[in-house]
Amino acid sequence: MKAVQFTEHGDRSVITYDDYPEPDVGRNEVLIDVKAGALNHLDIWTRRGLPGIDPEMPHVPGSDAAGVVLETGPDVTRFDEGDRVALSAGVGCGRCEFCRDGDESMCVRYRIIGEHLPGVHAERAAVPEDNLIPVPDDVDWEIAGSATLVFQTAWRMLVDRADLEAGETVLVLGASGGVGHAAVQIAAHAGAEVFAAASTDEKLQYADDCGADHLINYETQNFAGAIRELTGKRGVDVVVDHVGEATYDDSLKSLAKGGRLVTCGATTGPNPPAGLNRIFWNQLSVIGSTMATPGQADDVLSLVWDGTFEPRIREVLPMSRTARAHELLENREGFGKVVVKPDSEF
Structure with a gap:
């Protein structure tokens, strides 16, 4: 499959859209056919290599995406093949006092998909089911793929x-x-x-x-x-x-x-x-403040899905032009979210 990736930190020239291994689906994971995803400033920090952000290389960025479930691991209970889903990127350890109290965003080992962990700006991505939110049938992919992190x-x-x-x-x-x-x-x-x-x-x-x-x-x-x-x-x-x-x-x-x-x-x-x-x-x-609890994410996204809130989208680009998407953010060009889609979706 194709994926956005970089093998070293640096300027926009390190970004490529190239062949990448198919993801392995873990027992509690869901394989997603990615339809659209959005960039955030953390994609820029991750690419530049700020202290504390040192993912395994090559790294696939992307903390926002939405798509269709292709496959589920044997322990997955919330989703089935064909379901429409969006990513909520925060990952808690599940064991510390904050996770036990239901506030994973305060987790002492908190990590973010696309920043510390492999991201979702690829044709397909394997994601823990706890990091997925159902998307209604009438919500556009560009909206679903750009709303979760910022809202x-x-x-x-x-x-x-x-x-x-x-x-x-x-x-x-x-x-x-x-x-x-x-x-x-x-x-x-x-x-x-x-x-x-x-x-x-x-x-x-x-x-x-x-x-x-x-x-x-x-x-x-x-x-x-x-x-x-x-x-x-x-x-x-x-x-x-x-x-x-x-x-x-x-x-x-x-x-x-x-x-x-x-x-x-x-x-x-x-x-x-x-x-x-x-x-x-x-x-x-x-x-x-950072990210949100699953309950808070559900509350606000229900208001996105029903049209109360609207992610404004400044541009939609193929993933092969992700460097241009970074440029739009770095130069503060335009208003709202920059969305990327797999080239196969164009």
């Missing part, structure tokens, strides 16, 4: 970790990206007043279409100053920040007294100045 991440950030309530105010940074545009939709659905920040007016128009109430171009204005002006110097209750060093200080400045900054990543760097004086004086909370 479950944004849902856990806002609904679980930040405990967002109706009537609160939320600033979403990077509102044109995968997690960002999911967060805008989820916050609006929760009854919050949503402030969306992005780098171009075109991207902000997409954020407006997703339900944002206020739009801030952070290339032409300081977003913390804009928030103070728009809120009468109060600030917002919650900031969604997955950008990191470049935005962290202004994110703290954007918060109201007792506000919460929730983060799931740091695309511009993980080590900003702590800002402890602002944190303790304004009694702020800085909250980390």
Whole structure:
């Protein structure tokens, strides 16, 4: 079969779409005929080889995909041949206190398919049945293959970790990206007043279409100053920040007294100045979050499947053009998700 892969870390030139061994199906695994999958920024970090991300080579990336069940292992009970499924990429150990309590995303040995483990951007992939979610017949493959990671991440950030309530105010940074545009939709659905920040007016128009109430171009204005002006110097209750060093200080400045900054990543760097004086004086909370529990993933994806939430797709490419897909993300071209499909699906 064909698969996206790389044999060493590096720039986009290390990516190939080439022959790869057929996957072996374990006792609790399901073999999927992959129809579509989406890229995430973690695909870029994995390719570059950041500390702590050292998968076995050659490595197949991809933490988002959907397809049809071709075969099931002898211990599989939830799926049958012909079922439509989507991947939920987080893998817990199943033994630690967090896994026993049902929160695998807190697992001390947590790993992600496509990042630490072989991914699913291939013609076929073997996946543990616990990492699969049923997909209704009327959901397009591009939607099913691009929704799971960003929507479950944004849902856990806002609904679980930040405990967002109706009537609160939320600033979403990077509102044109995968997690960002999911967060805008989820916050609006929760009854919050949503402030969306992005780098171009075109991207902000997409954020407006997703339900944002206020739009801030952070290339032409300081977003913390804009928030103070728009809120009468109060600030917002919650900031969604997955950008990191470049935005962290202004994110703290954007918060109201007792506000919460929730983060799931740091695309511009993980080590900003702590800002402890602002944190303790304004009694702020800085909250980390990653992925979601199976129950949280089911909750948010049911709202994707019924059309309440919509993954916005900027481009669909054959897997042989995955390097171009990486380029779109790295250069921040466009709005929403970049989807890749096996060349045989074109």
